[in-house]
């Protein structure tokens with residue numbers, strides 16, 4: 001019998017973190033403990049984990065003594081911290097190194113994009129990757145494409161509104177830009193495989209379900225729903241203008257989270273549809289490993305399968321706790 005790897009997971013109550021927790025638990029190869037901030041320990045989501053018997057460490061990331069206790073004996077530290085708190089991860093790194101953590105998985109879990117300059121969100125993540133490399137801690141960066149859960153249009157009948165986060169039927173450019181996409185629930189199943197695999201040490205890995213364009217998505221949605229889906233076309237120039245406007249707005253008020261989200265969103269569109277970064281070709285060029293090639297036995301859910309659930313009324317709206 002092989003010993004299970006001890007994992008400490010930060011962000012376990014979030015969307016990505018929940019998927020990772022489920023995936024690791026389902027694999028049976030890990031003992032997962034969870035790090036939460038003291039202000040959140042009474043939240044129902046944390047209470048639920050406690051009831052399931054998950055070990056909870058309630059620790060302020062500024063408290064290095066408590067962090068040392070939590071990290072001692074941990075094999076893998078995973079962070080699925082939210083997009084506004086990415087730089088908080090810096091507080092963990094030296095302690096993780098001192099405690100002898102064997103692998104850090106920093107919070108990546110986004111689309112494939114260049115290491116600097118195209119997306120502020122990516123730039124902040126890279127700041128953490130560089131800090132890890134500076135300390136020489138073994139790592140794996142795992143990107144996942146864009147979630148199916150936020151990639152489908154609404155229908156004239158309103159039938160899928162219950163599962164829609166931001167109802168907006170927009171097609172960018174001519175709608176043909178290919179994009180890596182994934183079912184949020186499959187992220188953890190990929191992570192569980194990637195973390196049992198020495199080939200992924202000190203590497204970037206991309207996992208995904210399917211590569212589809214917006215035109216492909218609309219075609220599948222129309223076919224499965226039997227409805228004609230109307231959309232507004234957004235030109236490349238408008239996408240570029242939106243990025244410049246969002247940058248200017250954030251410059252005026254760096255601390256405003258809504259302005260930051262505005263820029264993240266505009267730059268996602270620029271990267272996905274204008275630069276067309278979020279593709280297997282570009283990931284391969286950047287030196288990523290392809291998780292579908294590493295684990296051919298694992299069949300991730302397809303978009304068609306996911307949207308069939310949405311049509312059946314059994315999907316879950318994300319961020320709807």
Ligand SMILES: NC(=O)c1ccc[n+]([C@@H]2O[C@H](COP(=O)([O-])OP(=O)(O)OC[C@H]3O[C@@H](n4cnc5c(N)ncnc54)[C@H](OP(=O)(O)O)[C@@H]3O)[C@@H](O)[C@H]2O)c1
Pocket residue numbers: 010011012013014015016017035036037040043061080081082083085088107108109110111121144145146147
């Ligand atoms: N690929 C995609 O399509 C996609 C979509 C969305 C997000 N993402 C990426 O996925 C990553 C995770 O985002 P998410 O939306 O899944 O997260 P989320 O649902 O917003 O959850 C964030 C988690 O981080 C925890 N957290 C935040 N600050 C913390 C701190 N200082 N100490 C301890 N815990 C802290 C939160 O706990 P509390 O309860 O304490 O707040 C929560 O558990 C992000 O970095 C984002 O870029 C990717």
